[in-house]
Each structure stands twice: as C-alpha cells, then as structure tokens.
Amino acid sequence: MRIVILILLLFLVNQSFSQSSFYFYDKEVKPGTKQHFKIPITDNATTSFIPITVFCGIQDGPTLGITAGVHGYEYPPILAGQKLIQSINPKSLKGVVILVQIANLGSFKGRSPFVNPLDGKNLNRVFPGNSNGTITDRIANFIVTNVITKSDYFLDAHAGDASEDLMPYSAYYSNSSLKKESDRGKEMAKSLLFDHIIIFNTDGKKYMNKNDLSLYCSAEAFKRGIPSVDIECGKLGTTPNKLVAKIESGILNMLRFLGMNIISAETKIKDEYLFIKDRTYQSSKSDGIFYPSKKSGDYVKKGMKIGIITDYFGQVKETIFAKSNGIILLIVGTPPVNKGETILTIGKI
Structure with missing residues (x-):
C-alpha cells in the first residue's frame, strides 16, 4: 500500500x-x-x-x-x-x-x-x-x-x-x-x-x-x-x-x-x-480561596455542591451549588478566586 x-x-x-x-x-x-x-x-x-x-x-x-x-x-x-x-x-x-x-x-x-x-x-x-x-x-x-x-x-x-x-x-x-x-x-x-x-x-x-x-x-x-x-x-x-x-x-x-x-x-x-446548546455561567460572590469538589467533565445536577470559597484564614465565605443539570465544561482549577469572575461553566446536554 x-x-x-x-x-x-x-x-x-x-x-x-x-x-x-x-x-x-x-x-x-x-x-x-x-x-x-x-x-x-x-x-x-x-x-x-x-x-x-x-x-x-x-x-x-x-x-x-x-x-x-x-x-x-x-x-x-x-x-x-x-x-x-x-x-x-x-x-x-x-x-x-x-x-x-x-x-x-x-x-x-x-x-x-x-x-x-x-x-x-x-x-x-x-x-x-x-x-x-x-x-x-x-x-x-x-x-x-x-x-x-x-x-x-x-x-x-x-x-x-x-x-x-x-x-x-x-x-x-x-x-x-x-x-x-x-x-x-x-x-x-x-x-x-x-x-x-x-x-x-x-x-x-x-x-x-x-x-x-x-x-x-x-x-x-x-x-x-x-x-x-x-x-x-x-x-x-x-x-x-x-x-x-x-x-x-x-x-x-x-x-x-x-x-x-x-x-x-x-x-x-x-x-x-x-451536542451542547446552552451553557450556565456561575460567578464568585467573594474574594478568597476556592476548594472545588468537582472537576471538568463531571456530570452534575442542579443544587449539587461544587465547592467552597474561604477567606484567607480558612473561614467559609461561600458554598457553590450547581445552578443547572449538565456537564462541567470549565471550572477554576487553582486556589485564587476574585469576586465577580466566572468560576464554573455547565453545559446543558
């Protein structure tokens, strides 16, 4: 050949x-x-x-x-x-x-x-x-x-x-x-x-x-x-x-x-x-340190816990819950997080 x-x-x-x-x-x-x-x-x-x-x-x-x-x-x-x-x-x-x-x-x-x-x-x-x-x-x-x-x-x-x-x-x-x-x-x-x-x-x-x-x-x-x-x-x-x-x-x-x-x-x-037609974007309400409990490619249901954000002394400031069913397309994978930035994108299949 x-x-x-x-x-x-x-x-x-x-x-x-x-x-x-x-x-x-x-x-x-x-x-x-x-x-x-x-x-x-x-x-x-x-x-x-x-x-x-x-x-x-x-x-x-x-x-x-x-x-x-x-x-x-x-x-x-x-x-x-x-x-x-x-x-x-x-x-x-x-x-x-x-x-x-x-x-x-x-x-x-x-x-x-x-x-x-x-x-x-x-x-x-x-x-x-x-x-x-x-x-x-x-x-x-x-x-x-x-x-x-x-x-x-x-x-x-x-x-x-x-x-x-x-x-x-x-x-x-x-x-x-x-x-x-x-x-x-x-x-x-x-x-x-x-x-x-x-x-x-x-x-x-x-x-x-x-x-x-x-x-x-x-x-x-x-x-x-x-x-x-x-x-x-x-x-x-x-x-x-x-x-x-x-x-x-x-x-x-x-x-x-x-x-x-x-x-x-x-x-x-x-x-x-x-095929993914719609996406849900979620932003942080706080500055701090992000501890994700999920990773990209994970399937989630609405209301499922995604992770927490703490202050710089370890106190929980915010708990992140999924706002829709779907698959995690993107999630912040490093500790720093800033108020207002996108920390999670869920694709609706």
Missing part, C-alpha cells in the same frame, strides 16, 4: 501544477511548497511579530485559515501547530492552509494568561482590531485582513488557560440567516472528532450586527459568512502529549473532510456526538 501511495504521489508531482502560486504578505508561495513568515507588528511603542506558516497545495481548492495562540498561555494548540508544520504535506494538498502558529507572541513569551502584557489587552476581545490601535489591536487587524478574509473555512484553536480546568470539545457557529454556513460548520466540528460539540447560536447576538465589534476571532470569521469552528483542548497551562496529538489528528481529519487531502479521501466520523 505504501508503494502505491508513493507512486501516486510521484505521478501527481510530475504533472503540471493546476494550483496557482499563493501570495501572502507580498511573497510568493509556489504550488507544492510551504513557507514560514515572521510578520512584524509594531505600534511605535512596542514591537512583536506573528509566526505564520503557509502551505500551497498542488491543486486548486479552498483556503483554510487556522489560528493558535490567540491566548499565549494555551499551549496544546500551539504545540499541535508545530507538529502540523511536518504533517501537512503541500505536495498532497488541494488548496491552501494559512496556519498562524502563535497569534499572541507577547502573551506566549511573557507566560501571561488571557492578556498580552505588552498592552494589557485580551486579543480575543478586540476583533476586528484596529490598524491604528495598540499592538493587540494591530495583531487582530492583521489576522482579519490577511488570514480571515482570505479563508473559505476557519478554525480557532484554544485550551484552558493557566487557571482553567477545561474538558476537550469542538464548537461551531450557527445563525438562522446563515444556514448553509452553519450546516457546514457543524460537519466541520464533527470531523474534528471530539465527543462533545458546543453550538454557538448567534441569533440575536449584538456582535453579529454590522457596526458592532465581533470581539472573538472566530466570530469575526463567521460574521463574514465563513463556516467557523473552535477547538478547546487542554487545561491549566499544561502540555499533555495526548491532547496535542488529539488536536493535530483532528485538524488533519478535517482537512480530509474538506477534500483538501488528495491522497486520502477517507474521513473518520464518530458514531455519536453529544
């Missing part, structure tokens, strides 16, 4: 390319090749760059945009991107893949959860960005202008940040006025091979209005009519190899589903998926 595949690959390589060169950042990426870019970003006060890999296939096809490291402390998607450098073969690719290896390099280098320490902003709350703003605004603007607007499909990969005990899942955007794009996104989310799929229902959401900020990276793509999915895989700033591999294999399977792998057309699909 391996010999047959090699013969087929050589045959394809020796044929005249039907894919045109792809131009990115005013540079040519020739058919059957990949090229790395270090995109400088500056707001005159601070300077950074975005590492991006562009894969140009040997046949015409769609363009898939992928972002990792929008939050630089979310490591598994970033490491999966490093693996995809080798596992996406442009000589067996139909179309183009634009892979943003680390969108928020300032956060990554500074080991900074949630925000870019260069300006204190959360990159996933400023889209579509601003070419005249601070460095985080300009990063968002570059991604929109040079990745999202060039994409036919879009994927944003995340994980649980430093304090977040998060269970793995995929998600897709849905809107009743974008049915074709919503349906395509659903199938893309299934092809990522996660057991649980969250539906981001955007009907009535303010960020879908033309003149309002979309805030989120993948929401900006969907707002522009691009089928869009998310990955959430990893937690607490850790780097388990099995989760890195899960992200990598899921993305490669999605490439097959999109018809972008001309060697292998076989797409894996799970027998069953659990």
Whole structure:
C-alpha cells in the first residue's frame, strides 16, 4: 500500500501544477511548497511579530485559515501547530492552509494568561482590531485582513488557560440567516472528532450586527459568512502529549473532510456526538480561596455542591451549588478566586 501511495504521489508531482502560486504578505508561495513568515507588528511603542506558516497545495481548492495562540498561555494548540508544520504535506494538498502558529507572541513569551502584557489587552476581545490601535489591536487587524478574509473555512484553536480546568470539545457557529454556513460548520466540528460539540447560536447576538465589534476571532470569521469552528483542548497551562496529538489528528481529519487531502479521501466520523446548546455561567460572590469538589467533565445536577470559597484564614465565605443539570465544561482549577469572575461553566446536554 505504501508503494502505491508513493507512486501516486510521484505521478501527481510530475504533472503540471493546476494550483496557482499563493501570495501572502507580498511573497510568493509556489504550488507544492510551504513557507514560514515572521510578520512584524509594531505600534511605535512596542514591537512583536506573528509566526505564520503557509502551505500551497498542488491543486486548486479552498483556503483554510487556522489560528493558535490567540491566548499565549494555551499551549496544546500551539504545540499541535508545530507538529502540523511536518504533517501537512503541500505536495498532497488541494488548496491552501494559512496556519498562524502563535497569534499572541507577547502573551506566549511573557507566560501571561488571557492578556498580552505588552498592552494589557485580551486579543480575543478586540476583533476586528484596529490598524491604528495598540499592538493587540494591530495583531487582530492583521489576522482579519490577511488570514480571515482570505479563508473559505476557519478554525480557532484554544485550551484552558493557566487557571482553567477545561474538558476537550469542538464548537461551531450557527445563525438562522446563515444556514448553509452553519450546516457546514457543524460537519466541520464533527470531523474534528471530539465527543462533545458546543453550538454557538448567534441569533440575536449584538456582535453579529454590522457596526458592532465581533470581539472573538472566530466570530469575526463567521460574521463574514465563513463556516467557523473552535477547538478547546487542554487545561491549566499544561502540555499533555495526548491532547496535542488529539488536536493535530483532528485538524488533519478535517482537512480530509474538506477534500483538501488528495491522497486520502477517507474521513473518520464518530458514531455519536453529544451536542451542547446552552451553557450556565456561575460567578464568585467573594474574594478568597476556592476548594472545588468537582472537576471538568463531571456530570452534575442542579443544587449539587461544587465547592467552597474561604477567606484567607480558612473561614467559609461561600458554598457553590450547581445552578443547572449538565456537564462541567470549565471550572477554576487553582486556589485564587476574585469576586465577580466566572468560576464554573455547565453545559446543558
């Protein structure tokens, strides 16, 4: 079988390319090749760059945009991107893949959860960005202008940040006025091979209005009519190899589903998926120390005890009870807790 595949690959390589060169950042990426870019970003006060890999296939096809490291402390998607450098073969690719290896390099280098320490902003709350703003605004603007607007499909990969005990899942955007794009996104989310799929229902959401900020990276793509999915895989700033591999294999399977792998057309699909339409968010009413008695992935019933918050002398200030039935998607997994912050998200299955 391996010999047959090699013969087929050589045959394809020796044929005249039907894919045109792809131009990115005013540079040519020739058919059957990949090229790395270090995109400088500056707001005159601070300077950074975005590492991006562009894969140009040997046949015409769609363009898939992928972002990792929008939050630089979310490591598994970033490491999966490093693996995809080798596992996406442009000589067996139909179309183009634009892979943003680390969108928020300032956060990554500074080991900074949630925000870019260069300006204190959360990159996933400023889209579509601003070419005249601070460095985080300009990063968002570059991604929109040079990745999202060039994409036919879009994927944003995340994980649980430093304090977040998060269970793995995929998600897709849905809107009743974008049915074709919503349906395509659903199938893309299934092809990522996660057991649980969250539906981001955007009907009535303010960020879908033309003149309002979309805030989120993948929401900006969907707002522009691009089928869009998310990955959430990893937690607490850790780097388990099995989760890195899960992200990598899921993305490669999605490439097959999109018809972008001309060697292998076989797409894996799970027998069953659990879809989550609604989520319940619970916030702390107190500052203090959080002692959870549950973890991500646990099923809970309304009224079930989730944990306690004490003051800094061990006195209980608040007992947390589940406000709905469902599965814990995310729970704070480190001791510090601040009044008003989300400490628990329950998905209603």
